Amino acid sequence: MNISFSCRAILGLSALALTLSMPTALQAQERFFPYESHSETLDNGLSVVLIPMESGGLLSYWTLVRTGARDEVEPGRTGFAHFFEHMMFRGTEKYPAEKFNEIITRIGASSNAYTTDDFTAYHLDIAAGDLETVMDLESDRFQNLSYSKAVFQTEAGAVYGEYRKNRASPFFTIYEGMRQAAFDEHTYGHTAMGYVQDIQGMPQLFDYSLGFFDRFYRPDNSILMIVGDLEVGPTMEMIKKYYGSWKSGYQSPEITPEPEQKAERRIEVSYEGSSLPIVWLAYKSPAFDPADKSLAAADLLCDLAFGETSTLYNKLVLEEQLVELLDSGTNMNRDPSVIDVYTRVKDPANVERVLQEIDQAIAAIVENPPSAEELEKVQKRRKYSFLMALDAASNVASMMARILAVSGELKTVDTYFTTMSEVAPEDIQEAARTYFDSQRRTVAVLKGAQ
Amino acid sequence: MKRFENLSRWVSAPLWLALLAVVLTACGGTKESGDTGSTPAGVPTVLLEVPTDPTVSFSLWFKFGSIHDPSGKEGLAALTGSMVAAGATEKHSYPEILDKLYPLASSYEVRVDKEMTTLTGRAHVDNLELFVELLTDAVLSPAFEQGDFDRLKSNQLNSLKTQLRFADDEELGKAALRDFIYRDTANAHPVAGTVAGVESLTLEDVKQFYQRHFNKNNVTLGLGGGFDQALVERMQASLAQLPDGEPSGSVAIEPAAIEGRRVRLVQKPGADASISFGFPIDLKRGERELYALWVANSWLGEHRNTSSHLFQVIRELRGLNYGDYSYIEAFPEGGRRQMPPVNVARRHQIFEVWIRTLPNAQAIFALRAALREVDKLVQDGMSEDDFELTRSFMTKYHLHFAPTTENRLGYRIDDSFYGIEGKGHLARFAEVLPTLTLEEVNAAIRKHWQVDRLKIAIVTGEAEALEQTLAQNEPTPISYESPKSPEILEEDKEISTYPLGIAEGGIETVAVEDIFQE
Numbered sequence: 017m018n019i020s021f022s023c024r025a026i027l028g029l030s031a032l033a034l035t036l037s038m039p040t041a042l043q044a045q046e047r048f049f050p051y052e053s054h055s056e057t058l059d060n061g062l063s064v065v066l067i068p069m070e071s072g073g074l075l076s077y078w079t080l081v082r083t084g085a086r087d088e089v090e091p092g093r094t095g096f097a098h099f100f101e102h103m104m105f106r107g108t109e110k111y112p113a114e115k116f117n118e119i120i121t122r123i124g125a126s127s128n129a130y131t132t133d134d135f136t137a138y139h140l141d142i143a144a145g146d147l148e149t150v151m152d153l154e155s156d157r158f159q160n161l162s163y164s165k166a167v168f169q170t171e172a173g174a175v176y177g178e179y180r181k182n183r184a185s186p187f188f189t190i191y192e193g194m195r196q197a198a199f200d201e202h203t204y205g206h207t208a209m210g211y212v213q214d215i216q217g218m219p220q221l222f223d224y225s226l227g228f229f230d231r232f233y234r235p236d237n238s239i240l241m242i243v244g245d246l247e248v249g250p251t252m253e254m255i256k257k258y259y260g261s262w263k264s265g266y267q268s269p270e271i272t273p274e275p276e277q278k279a280e281r282r283i284e285v286s287y288e289g290s291s292l293p294i295v296w297l298a299y300k301s302p303a304f305d306p307a308d309k310s311l312a313a314a315d316l317l318c319d320l321a322f323g324e325t326s327t328l329y330n331k332l333v334l335e336e337q338l339v340e341l342l343d344s345g346t347n348m349n350r351d352p353s354v355i356d357v358y359t360r361v362k363d364p365a366n367v368e369r370v371l372q373e374i375d376q377a378i379a380a381i382v383e384n385p386p387s388a389e390e391l392e393k394v395q396k397r398r399k400y401s402f403l404m405a406l407d408a409a410s411n412v413a414s415m416m417a418r419i420l421a422v423s424g425e426l427k428t429v430d431t432y433f434t435t436m437s438e439v440a441p442e443d444i445q446e447a448a449r450t451y452f453d454s455q456r457r458t459v460a461v462l463k464g465a466q
Numbered sequence: 467m468k469r470f471e472n473l474s475r476w477v478s479a480p481l482w483l484a485l486l487a488v489v490l491t492a493c494g495g496t497k498e499s500g501d502t503g504s505t506p507a508g509v510p511t512v513l514l515e516v517p518t519d520p521t522v523s524f525s526l527w528f529k530f531g532s533i534h535d536p537s538g539k540e541g542l543a544a545l546t547g548s549m550v551a552a553g554a555t556e557k558h559s560y561p562e563i564l565d566k567l568y569p570l571a572s573s574y575e576v577r578v579d580k581e582m583t584t585l586t587g588r589a590h591v592d593n594l595e596l597f598v599e600l601l602t603d604a605v606l607s608p609a610f611e612q613g614d615f616d617r618l619k620s621n622q623l624n625s626l627k628t629q630l631r632f633a634d635d636e637e638l639g640k641a642a643l644r645d646f647i648y649r650d651t652a653n654a655h656p657v658a659g660t661v662a663g664v665e666s667l668t669l670e671d672v673k674q675f676y677q678r679h680f681n682k683n684n685v686t687l688g689l690g691g692g693f694d695q696a697l698v699e700r701m702q703a704s705l706a707q708l709p710d711g712e713p714s715g716s717v718a719i720e721p722a723a724i725e726g727r728r729v730r731l732v733q734k735p736g737a738d739a740s741i742s743f744g745f746p747i748d749l750k751r752g753e754r755e756l757y758a759l760w761v762a763n764s765w766l767g768e769h770r771n772t773s774s775h776l777f778q779v780i781r782e783l784r785g786l787n788y789g790d791y792s793y794i795e796a797f798p799e800g801g802r803r804q805m806p807p808v809n810v811a812r813r814h815q816i817f818e819v820w821i822r823t824l825p826n827a828q829a830i831f832a833l834r835a836a837l838r839e840v841d842k843l844v845q846d847g848m849s850e851d852d853f854e855l856t857r858s859f860m861t862k863y864h865l866h867f868a869p870t871t872e873n874r875l876g877y878r879i880d881d882s883f884y885g886i887e888g889k890g891h892l893a894r895f896a897e898v899l900p901t902l903t904l905e906e907v908n909a910a911i912r913k914h915w916q917v918d919r920l921k922i923a924i925v926t927g928e929a930e931a932l933e934q935t936l937a938q939n940e941p942t943p944i945s946y947e948s949p950k951s952p953e954i955l956e957e958d959k960e961i962s963t964y965p966l967g968i969a970e971g972g973i974e975t976v977a978v979e980d981i982f983q984e
Binding site: 071072113121123128146165166170173177291323324337392400404407408410464 | 521571737859
């Protein structure tokens with residue numbers, strides 16, 4: 017059993033004020049995340065993270081299963097993690113779906129779930145007094161999910177409906193196409209939604225779904241996070257009571273690594289509706305590592321090269337007005353992934369010109385690193401924006417979900433921000449050379465019907 | 467349910483939240499006090515003190531909206547708002563403003579809605595000096611540069627021509643319904659306007675609209691968080707520098723009475739069906755009847771919630787689509803948010819049912835199912851059990867509506883819009899809820915809801931086929947890939963022949979490339 021306990025005082029919003037007031041250089045690694053936390057791993061492997069904070073008598077209750085589209089390794093099974101997320105609301109013998117819904121309704125919980133490439137999240141916002149009721153329900157469904165074949169097949173219609181609503185979006189369309197083109201082997205090549213032909217085949221996969229639950233929905237593949245008005249001691253006792261019987265046995269899938277990309281890929285994505293052209297560049301990048309200074313540098317570079325105060329943004333969006341939007345970002349993934357740069361071009365005739373401008377913006381940084389002052393502005397913005405978002409229990413939990421699911425521990429926050437604060441201008445320059453290599457990118461262009 | 471997250475988004479929270487977050491809310495327990503009033507300086511205030519909050523939230527509420535767009539200039543309010551929030555000032559170019567705001571991780575944004583406009587922002591107390599300077603400068607001294615005008619007008623046109631028409635069928639359906647219900651009134655067009663209206667706008671139009679509506683008698687100052695009295699006085703003094711002028715005033719919105727059930731089909735090649743239907747209702751926040759109807763609506767169609775009865779009937783039991791909900795207050799961008807938005811307060815509201823995207827072949831069956839459920843509710847009322855369960859649900863669920871100072875300030879501004887004094891809408895709702903009776907709720911249903919006079923909007927790729935089914939009241943039997951219980955199959959027979967009752971000549975079709983043209 018691994019136990020770590022941070023002794024920080026419950027500072028709430030005052031802690032936020034204190035942290036923000038500290039000069040960057042004085043922000044020691046262990047002090048960046050402003051709230052007390054308690055991390056513990058049960059004997060069955062379930063990771064527990066508790067974040068007590070003043071929240072007006074409310075709690076945010078999250079279960080993170082570290083299985084997502086990444087784990088869909090078998091042919092014809094894309095989108096299954098997302099589909100299974102829907103099945104998790106279909107009840108158990110003790111609490112059939114109708115009873116589960118009635119209890120959730122009676123206590124006025126806000127309940128939802130989502131699936132990503134690396135994990136699936138189930139979350140509820142509840143009154144603190146309903147904690148045990150919810151823990152009884154949640155621990156039960158994660159151990160004893162039970163549904164009929166008919167119910168399973170009915171849910172397939174809802175998932176197909178979700179795909180149908182998404183496909184109207186040109187951004188969803190190009191994102192789906194870009195991912196498929198950028199990855200030959202790795203499961204990041206498909207979105208969490210899955211391919212339409214696989215979604216249509218889902219009603220036939222009842223037996224497969226039982227095995228999916230058995231392999232992946234295990235405590236040693238899951239994290240329980242509770243944020244808000246709670247006391248650590250009694251809450252831990254309750255967790256051990258309700259989750260202690262959950263049997264470990266996670267079976268890790270064999271995920272084929274993506275071979276090194278050695279040449280640029282270009283695709284054109286068609287969109288049946290009318291749309292301005294969207295250009296999406298995906299540069300290969302390493303897996304998330306909070307101590308990896310080069311990845312942190314690439315992250316900051318995105319703002320410096322493509323952010324709203326960048327030279328390129330000023331030129332393309334504000335002055336020449338060739339594009340309507342320009343954005344970029346690195347991804348926090350368990351396996352090597354991509355850095356995204358995307359823009360919507362106002363005139364199809366300018367697509368190549370915009371691509372050239374993007375290349376020149378990167379070349380400019382390779383040639384001349386940003387000034388220390390420019391870099392400091394980005395670092396300061398990142399810290400302020402991150403901390404200012406931690407203003408409610410539900411927001412804290414929402415912000416922490418991915419970093420917990422990907423890295424497995426909350427201290428990653430402090431590690432990452434420490435790493436980020438150590439990035440120097442020459443690191444940005446090196447990141448531009450290392451990651452923004454045109455031979456290791458995929459360029460997708462969406463063109464709509466005119 | 468899915469979402470796309472990346473590392474940069476994760477550490478750039480405001481953008482990340484705006485694009486991706488499911489907004490989860492709660493009524494905070496931090497010590498706070500609220501006050502609405504005005505001082506001799508003249509500018510009314512809405513103040514929400516939260517001394518422990520190290521940030522300050524700003525909300526400048528101007529009493530105009532898209533209903534104040536001049537005829538033929540639809541979209542002018544939205545473009546003027548954009549010019550103030552995303553353009554240069556007399557002191558700074560827009561790139562300079564972005565550069566100054568950037569390290570603060572702060573920004574100010576405008577939301578122009580039908581009947582109100584808010585300019586909002588948030589800054590850490592360390593950064594108030596610069597933020598206040600930039601915010602007040604934006605309001606008092608916009609430069610109205612041609613370059614900004616060209617950029618923002620182009621964006622607004624694209625939001626109509628490609629985004630609304632082609633990139634989100636569900637929002638298109640809802641916009642088509644409002645346009646249909648409020649036809650020939652100033653409330654018909656989307657906030658972004660019409661294509662012809664926006665194309666006609668000139669920089670001079672924007673300047674004149676600003677002069678008319680951005681005046682000191684048309685603004686309320688909202689502050690929330692860790693501000694002090696000095697900031698209140700400073701902001702009031704700044705806003706008092708706005709030109710003198712008249713409040714925007716009310717606009718007569720009198721939609722034609724709806725005769726029977728009428729349908730508007732939006733033909734979009736290749737599209738599945740996205741359906742909305744509804745009719746105007748005359749209820750406002752603060753009125754007891756609204757809270758009674760709120761209970762009924764929560765049971766019928768609570769937004770993004772499995773407790774919604776429509777969700778249970780159409781999605782959960784039959785698997786026809788992703789979700790089905792109902793509303794008695796405006797809820798824009800419903801596909802992207804979990805909790806109700808703030809600062810979309812309106813005197814003109816509709817009752818609205820939203821049937822999410824589904825195959826065209828099942829569209830009329832789903833429409834029938836929803837109409838039938840509303841019909842049954844109007845005729846039979848809620849049961850005692852459903853009433854008590856829903857009341858229990860709402861007693862706690864509404865606590866999630868406003869978790870942050872920003873959210874709570876937004877509610878306070880809306881309270882001012884509706885003239886609600888004291889603790890405000892959410893607190894009043896909490897007080898009224900335990901005293902409501904089933905009889906009151908059912909009386910409110912009978913008084914405000916009906917199914918005989920309503921309008922239906924359907925975005926579809928098969929308008930011709932749907933028109934025939936609707937006009938001929940053709941049965942729409944349904945089959946499933948999975949077995950269903952005898953009870954469901956028996957009910958399906960009733961649903962598939964439920965009278966559509968479309969008024970004679972009550973179906974019209976518009977091509978997607980023509981909708982919101984003028």
